[in-house]
Amino acid sequence: MEACQSGQVAKIKGFGQKTQDSIILALEYKASNQGKWLYAEIEQPAKEILDRLSKSLPEATVAIVGDFEMEAEIIESLTFLIGSDNAGHTLGEINKVDGLVQDTNVLSPYRWEGHLATPEVKILITIVPKKDFIKQKLLKSASKAHLLSPTEKGQPLGELFYKATFNTEEEAYEAAGLPFIPAPLREGTGEVEWVKTHSLDELLTLEDLKGPLHNHSTYSDGKNTLKEMSEFCKSEGYDYFGIADHSRSAFYANGLDEDRIHQQHKEIDSINESLAPFRVFKGIESDILTDGSLDYSDEVLATFDYIVASVHSGLSMDINKATARLLKAIENPYTTILGHPTGRLLLRREGYPIDHRAVIDACAINDVVIEINANPWRLDLDWRWVRYAMDQGVMLSINPDAHEKAGIAHMKFGVIAGRKGGLTKEMTLNTKNGEELASYFENRKRKNNEHDAKGS
Structure with missing residues (x-):
């Protein structure tokens, strides 16, 4: 901190004033959270x-x-x-x-x-x-x-x-x-x-959830294989498991290119045959690029059951830039779920600022679900915006962002955050059973096809 405050870091080749200021902010944020848990x-x-x-x-x-x-x-x-x-x-x-x-x-x-x-x-x-x-x-x-x-x-x-x-x-x-x-x-x-x-009975409980929809496997940066994650969820009593490995822009997380997507989809088809009626849904966590577009072509996006759209890079944004970036991704007809909307890591990293009302309103218009990322370090969407989202007719999804079998248990903390904001079973996407969720995804894809047909 002393080196930053004295201006020494900015003078180092490859750094500069902007980098120095970012380091100071990060250190101040960390210091302000000392003694918190x-x-x-x-x-x-x-x-x-x-x-x-x-x-x-x-x-x-x-x-x-x-x-x-x-x-x-x-x-x-x-x-x-x-x-x-x-x-x-x-x-x-x-x-x-x-x-x-x-x-x-x-x-x-x-x-x-x-x-x-x-x-x-x-x-x-x-x-x-x-x-x-x-x-x-x-x-x-x-x-x-x-x-x-x-x-x-x-x-x-x-x-x-x-x-x-x-x-x-x-x-x-x-x-x-x-x-x-x-x-x-x-x-x-x-x-x-x-x-x-x-009635309080309307509020979401952990037992209401039928499966997690944001998870990773060894195809990207997870610790367990797709089969291990699927079998574990089935053993835990869930109806389904949604895989949403990292996309190709997330090279640091071994993101999937088109060939590996095809390979994963073939494995999912095989797992679904062996574990039926339990089902694995084909998803991807597609990176929202700096201009708000997703990092696959429409043809590739159309091969998935659903898309979780998330920001992972270029996090230093002001509220206007961050909001515009999310709005464009929300307007993409292939975006099913908006993942961890602010990118925050509690006690570690402050999220980028967004206009929550504008983002939620856009999700309402475009029929996009918002994730409550249940990882205890995220809990993003913040519970304080749950009631507003429900009032606008926006559904939420409790997702553990699990990178290993043990991470599935984080669903509990997402439920705690959701209930604190008043989240009901009715407004939670993954309280739908397997057949209901499959129909939900199929209806969205049909709308996309109709949209594409009109566009052509």
């Missing part, structure tokens, strides 16, 4: 500590609250709430819990601060009287916007929660004249109005 990274340690605290405090009530309870994609600290009428004894027992390291510079009769021994996640524990446990759990597991939402009588939710005493969270929402709203949905993004006319 992905939800997926600390999910297991958090649940283990919750279990240890509960076992060590059998007379108390223990819960995780805050960002983790709300299933935020990035976590800065793990916050626990303990209902106990003997705070002194409780604090003593907390210090006996294996894996917790107290910060002795911060001492309080009702609050414990420290971190996990490994990973070194910051830990905050608050002790409240048992009678206040539910109200405090509600107040500490909701956004400010959610708590400011008015009840039927005009009173903010947060004020109602604070002034009354409840035995359960469900009871608190009933007092507000509302169905129960789970913590992950308490973001103030329309969930209060939504639950008045909808």
Whole structure:
């Protein structure tokens, strides 16, 4: 960083001011995220500590609250709430819990601060009287916007929660004249109005997904063969598996040229014969080039069941250039799914800026599905845009971007992100069974053929 700030890097042959500025931005971004964790990274340690605290405090009530309870994609600290009428004894027992390291510079009769021994996640524990446990759990597991939402009588939710005493969270929402709203949905993004006319049963669950549609194999940069990935998905109970290896422009990822596409399609036909009724769908992750075009001819694109269109290069774009690039790709009649729309890598790389409304509106016009890339480092489309997408009639697809069998399990984190944004089963592409999805792809291809016929 010092070399960049002093201008030394810009003077090196092959670098320059623009490269130096990019390095500074990347280093600043990394520094700003120190001490932050992905939800997926600390999910297991958090649940283990919750279990240890509960076992060590059998007379108390223990819960995780805050960002983790709300299933935020990035976590800065793990916050626990303990209902106990003997705070002194409780604090003593907390210090006996294996894996917790107290910060002795911060001492309080009702609050414990420290971190996990490994990973070194910051830990905050608050002790409240048992009678206040539910109200405090509600107040500490909701956004400010959610708590400011008015009840039927005009009173903010947060004020109602604070002034009354409840035995359960469900009871608190009933007092507000509302169905129960789970913590992950308490973001103030329309969930209060939504639950008045909808059921939580409409929300997507992991069990609703019939198969993953963005995956890679050893044909490109995956670790497992196409057959291994297909057989694994079948063994996991899925109806189908969609292969979307990298396209020819992704030479760094062993992207497929036309000859290898033909080879892969022949293997898929063979696998489909042997694994029927399980089905492998023929897809490709086609690179969106800098001018917004896809990196195969229409004749080649027409050989696939579906196309995932994604940006992988030329990421340094302003909002106008990035948006225009995506819009052109969306308008391509062969684009079925828009992959990881901003290219972000959480805590590692900031995504390129896009006009989300313009992109989503274009997907609505062109009948393009938007991916929620379920890789924990991506979770892109961001959950904050899910409700807007659904309101425009745009379907979403939960895709793990799996490069090995174990990566299929990342579907779970895509579901978490989707549900947080209010994603329903009905608006999720891969809740369709194999026959329904095949018909969906065939109908899109028929429209493409009609489009081509009119063009000629």
